[in-house]
Amino acid sequence: MGFQFEVLATDPSGARLGRLTTPHGVIETPAFMPVGTAATVKGATQQDLEDLGVQILLANTYHLCLRPGHTLIRGLGGLHEFMSWPRPILTDSGGFQVFSLSDLRKVSDDGVRFRSHLDGSEHFLSPEKAMEIEIALGADIIMALDECIEAPASESITREAAARTVDWALRCRDYFERHGQAERQLLFGIVQGGTHGSLRRENADALVDLNFLGYAIGGLAVGEPHSITCEMTEVVSSRLPADRPRYLMGVGKPEQILDYVRLGIDMMDCVLPTRSARHGCLFTSKGRVLIRNARYASDPRPLDEDCACAVCRRYSRAYLRHLYSTGEFLATILNTHHNLHFYLDMMRQIRDAICFGNLERLRSDLQARLT
């Protein structure tokens, strides 16, 4: 019995406090999952991530299959061993690359033909192939292959992608049942349906019929307004079984995270904290700080006076600005540490608030500070 999901408490809003047990440890939800596409969170060591309290990392099927190759990783003992990460890992299927590498691929019912962004070579990703790769990588949670499309998209295009996603989910499930090990890996299905409520509903019901042990909501936060993201999330979340984890893929901004939690979302991932860190955009308890701004040039204060992270305890804004504007490596490292700490700390606050029944208070507090 490698997996178990329990909902420990709920908030009147719909927010849930939960616990997802995996072979590599327990994930307390709602959880934020840093993105480590190429088996590394850019700018952070595994030790640093552990110390920060990262519970689970994301990695990517498409990228790892191109380089260094999933068979190589399997040969080295699997992804955990390869990257020396003892805690849970989730691998994304490559469905997002259908969206983000849209110029380099061709989708058919059979699967997706990619031209590698690295060397132009051709690669074919089918539901079965995605499963084969994800099984080889050995992450605790693996995602079905889906077709993520841009927003807004017409109803007919959305319908087609959503139908294909269900078909692929079924094929993934069948392949996993034949070749996978249910005690080692948990397969999540992904709901699509764009910004069309009726399609979202339809798609969620179809996925639920396939009886996955966890569900993701994909294809959101790809350009549509936040209100629509929430609307679609609510439509889907409310139809998913209450006893299964719910993962909203690819979100979100700090000021949006709690909105999703209140819609019953248990897991989220986003490149924002790590990418923004590399670009000098730092999240603080009082909003964003663009550390390269001239106003910080001789500011001796810590980045965030209310932050307990190692960076805020030790360095000044003036120093962080200096590191950033001189292009020093350390800028990325320190900024990444701080931004991840910010997200993880916010998630801790959210979990505590659900536990102690004061989520509304935290909500108005965050709203006042972050927006």
Added chain:
RNA sequence: GGACGGGUGGGUGAGUGGCUAAAACCAGCAGACUGUAAAUCUGCCGCUCCUUGCGGGCUACGGAGGUUCGAAUCCUCCCCCGUCCA
């Protein structure tokens, strides 16, 4: 003393009669980033005025004159810098 080569906006550096307030890059300033083709991308970057417009005025390619309808670009003299010859 002589012979060449050169002096361009904060820097490097294109431009050899009009399309040039002047390429490009850097620096500077500001913004964006949502399942990572991102240590990336975008905008601004002489001064000034307004009705903010592919708007007006002023200043600008070492200096001063000149040629021309028009000059960073051509001519004259001068001042600097580099290389070489005495």
